[in-house]
Structure formats: structure tokens, C-alpha cells
Amino acid sequence: MRGLFYVLSALAVIGLAFWAYQENYKTQTAVAEVRSLYQDIGAAHERLGMLRAEWAYLNRPDRLTDLADLNFDRLGLLPLMPEAFGAVDQIIYPLPTILPITNPIALTFDELSQRENDL
């Protein structure tokens, strides 16, 4: 009886040792994974910060003003002035949608002769 007890305890110790060994390696893998994830997140943050800084730099009011001046011919952008506000009744109703053309009319001589040939 006693012998059996000793054998069983020894087996339990071996089993537990094996389990602890595995858990240890699993933990270490997880820690390494977390570390690399943190590094990735850190790099992403850095990239994000850089992009944000660049966005802010490219959208700085001085530059936008200069760009609006340079492209005034095309865009006609002006500073927002009180005149820009309007009343609701100044807005036009949406234009009715144009229906698709189902019976086209020939407009050129070529097209006309083409049609006559078809007939």
C-alpha cells in the first residue's frame, strides 16, 4: 500500500513537472508575442503620428491660403464672408431627372445616309 503511494506521488511529481515545463514555454512564447505586438503597435503609432503631423503641416492655414490664391482662376475660392449665408428659399429645388433617349434623331448627314441605307 505504502509502495503504491510512493509510486503514485512520484508519478504526480513527474506529471506536474512536465505540465509546468510546458506552461513555462507557453508563457514565454506569449510574452514574446506580446512584445512583438507592442513593437508593431509602437511602430504604427509612430507612423500615425508622422502622418498626422504631415496632414497638419500640409493643411496649415498659410499654405491653404496660398493654394487658394494660386488656383483662384479655377476654383474662385474666397474667404468665408457674411454674404455666404443665405436663406432657405434661395436654394433651388432639385432639377427633374432627364429621361433616357429612346428615339434618337439623326443629326449628321452621315448618320442620315446610314439610316437610309438600313431602310
Add this chain to the structure above:
Amino acid sequence: MSRAPLRPLARILKARARGENPDVIEAANRARRHEAMADKQRQRAEGRLLVLGLAFFCAFALIGLRMGALAASIPEEPQASAVGNPIIGQRSDIVDRNGRILATNLQTNSLYAHPRNMVDPANAAKKLAEIFPDLKEEELLAQFQSERRFLWVRRQISPEQMQAVHDIGSPGLLFGPREMRLYPNGPIAAHILGGASYGREGVASAEVIGVAGVEREFDSFLRDPANEGAPLELSLDLTVQAAAEQVLAGGMSIMNAKGAASVLMDIRTGEIISMVSLPDFDPNNRPRVLTTGDQSDSPLFNRAVQGVYELGSVFKIFAIAQAMELGLVGEDTMIDTKGPLSWGPFRIRDFRNYGPELSTTDVIVKSSNIGTARIAMQIGAERQKAFLDSLGFLAPTPLEMIEAPTGRPLWPDNWSEISTMTISYGHGLSSSPVHLAAGYASLLNGGTRVEPTLLRQTSIQQGPRVVSEEVSAQARNMLRQVVVRGTASFGEVPGYAVGGKTGTADKPRLNGGGYYEDKVISTFASVFPANDPQYVLIVTLDEPSENSGDEPRRTAGWTAVPIAAEMIRRIAPLLGLRPQVDTPQQVGVTLTSN
């Protein structure tokens, strides 16, 4: 286990037969047995000692080995046990009220040298001088060939420069990561942000510290890792700030002014929406502090916060409002304005003669010094001082900037009757434009004290009452009249019902002894819209002179007011204020539905 008997019968019998004492045999046997037992026990104890000694040896050896390993290995931060997010260790961003970035960080590299590791110092110095034109080849070479083991070459370099240095291929030139503070908007809001520089510097990293403005005031907040990168939200609006700076800079050059400042403040929350001081600087490349001369000539000087000036007639509304609050005068009470008003050796004069008497409203509209001084005499020094104190004019502003305490108002030690009279029209008490903005906001928002703040607020300030709502409305009406038919007629902006008061104060001579004849501080303090007050705008020009006419015009009505009007025209739409239009009555339209 068999035991030897103590009294073996054979020997006992023999001994008895010989007539000897048998007990001797027993004692001898007993002694022998004890000896054997003692031997056995000693053996066992020795064994145990050995095992114990072995265990102790192993334990000490383990500890010793561990200590040795710890001492010999490179220290390493525990990473898995860190609480929170270990990545965002950077200085926090500063953003405006809409989340647009005012200050952020950039990862750059620093360049340093280990001259002893250099193979060809002459070539390295030559190439470095080519990459960085401001470095001198001879100086670099001298440093590389000296006994030094380490030297900084550049604190910050761009990626292109880093690649170029890398291409030199010298093993003695090394790079370290370096965080850099970037202000992407350049000089916009420079005075508020302040600037940053490096504290303790190492090869692996450097500490970024704020040197002025909110960067310094909130240094510990910005560096606190517990914030996890949460930005500092200011009350500023970047677009409004940019527009205000543009308008003010244009106006300053047209009016030939030496400097200018403007403050735009939310009348209920006390938030500073924009605060400009010109000339300004680029916080990315902060200029050095002046070592000689007047600090107020430096672009670093914040005229809106640090500059305390006698602001002139803009103060009249405080005296009038207080007199109305005390019930001394009403809106239409007639005030004696016969001039000049003599008090001892002093004569108080008006800009021009306004006749024998004016109504209280007209004292403000025409800006009569004599009328205001007479009202101030009724109020008295004690009550005037207490009232101005309740508006915050006797203490530095509580603005969240490191420079705010330096903007300490100046007032006479002896607040005599003549001081009361001159302070009522803005001479004798020096304060900053931010003080004035806070005073106007407190007076005109319905009569409760607001304190200026640079941080974004979510609720209105519930300050102590300064004047009644009725007096506040009357004061707004008077200021509106100033624009409609008084000294600030250029201040009319269609749709925004601007109300305001002009102030033109002669500059006191630096060495004391009176005032300059041809140098003024001209100020326009305004509120818009006057019928539904939302914002207070202060525009101050230092030594303006408008030269389009025959003789230079320096009064605020000609200099500060047009600039303020243009600013309101630009800013009010950006703040989302609709112009108020008189909508014609719709006639003949009946709304029906079926």
C-alpha cells in the same frame, strides 16, 4: 534484532561460584551497549550534517551564481509586467478646440561622433561639412583629432541627411533616435504655445521640455504617461486664429503700427478663441531672449498678456455702468461737460468741446472725459477700486500660461480723487488686453464675472454677479450707439450689430515725466452681436498712424476700429454666426396643407 543479554546466565553462575559480584558483569555489559548506541547515533548525526551542509552549499551556490549573473548581465526593463500601454511614452499633442493639431512630435535622429573609432577623420569632416553647410570643416577636424571620446554633431537631422551621413561610411559617426517637437502651423498661435527644447540629453533619447507658454505651464501634464497620449485641448480655434493674425498683420502694416494685439473671447465661457500678438515668431525656431534693451520690443513678448498699457477711453463704460448700478445716473441723466474741468493743478479736457451738457449715453457715444470724470467723482475712490477689482483689473489674469503672472496691472498706490477721475477714462491704471476682454465680457454677458481661460470648456462660467442684467443691457445699448452714431462709426459690420468703445491713450514716456505727443496706444473693445452678446473682441495697436489724409490720424476710430470691423467680418462667419437680416414681412402667403 537480537540483543546481547545484560546478565548472561552462564557468566553470572560462574561469577557466583567464584564469589564475585554479578552486578559488575551487568554494568560492563550495559556500558558496552551504551557505547554502541552512541556510535550509531553519531554516525547518523554526521550523515545528517553532511546532507544539511550539502543543501546549504547548493542554496548559497545558487544565490551566488544568480548574483553573479545579475551583476554581469546588461540591465533590462521588465516588459511583460508593465501596467497600461507601454508604447505611448511621447509628449502629448496640443490640439485646438476642433482637434486640429497645434503641436505634435516627430521621430528624427541625432548625429554624434566617437572620434576614436574614426578611420579617416579628415574625409569625414570634409563630407560632413558638405552635408551641413553651417558646419566648418576645420573645426570638425580639430574636434575629431582632439582627445575627446564623444561629441554631438547635430541634435536633429532629416532622413535625407541621415542617409547622406550613412553613405560616408565612417564607423565613428553614429545615430540616436530623437523626438522632436513640431509646430506644423508655424507662427500661428506662437505666443500661446511657447516652444520646447531639450532637457537631459542622452544618446538613446532626449527629454523634451516646454520653455514657454502652455508648453511650460502644462509640462507635467504633457509628459505624464498616465494620460496615455490624450492631447491637451485648448480653447483656440485654428482657423479663427489664422484669420485674425492675417487681418491684424495687414492692418498693422497699413496703420504703420509698431505692434498689435487682439483677443477674441467667448463672453459666457471665458474661452479665448484667438489671441494674437504681433510681431510674432516661429516656435519651431524660437528666437533668443533679448539680453539688452526693452523686452517688449522682442517678438517673444506677448502684448496681449504681458503688455500692460493705459488703455484709455475703453474704461469709460466701467465708470458709467457702475454709476448706473449704484443708481447715481440713468441712461438719460444730463451730465455737466463744461470744460476744462480743474482739479488742483490738473485740467481735464475733451478731444473737442461737446457743449455744456450731455446725456449719460452721449458721454459714452462722444467719449467725454469731463463727463466721465464727473460721474467718477460721484462714485468715489473706494467703490471704484472695489468695482474694478471685482472685474479682475487689480490682479494678473488667471490665464494658463507661464507668462500670465508677469502681466501684473499697475495702479497708483494712493488712489486719490484725481486718480479716480483719470482712471475712469483709462489713464493711471495699466492693464493688458486680456484684462480688458475679461472685464468687457463680465460686464456685458448679463453681468456675471468670467475669467479668461485657454482650455476648452464645456459649460458656461457661473461667476459672482458684477452688475444687474438691466445695467448690462443698458451698457450694451450704449456701446451699440457708439458704433451707430459715435466715435466708432467704421466699426459697423452689416448683420452683426457690433457695439464697442474706442480708446486712444497717449504713451507715457519711458523715463517718466509726462506723455508723448505723437505716440498712442489705440484700442477698440467690442462686443458682437450687441443684442445677443456672444463674443468680445479687443484690438490694440501700438503707435499707429494712419497717413492717408493731410495729417496723420492716430485716434482709435481711424486705426483700430476699421481693423476690428474687418476682423469681425472675417471671423464671425467662421464662428458660425449668421448675419442678422431684417427679413421683410411675407405678404399674401398662406401656408396650407391638406
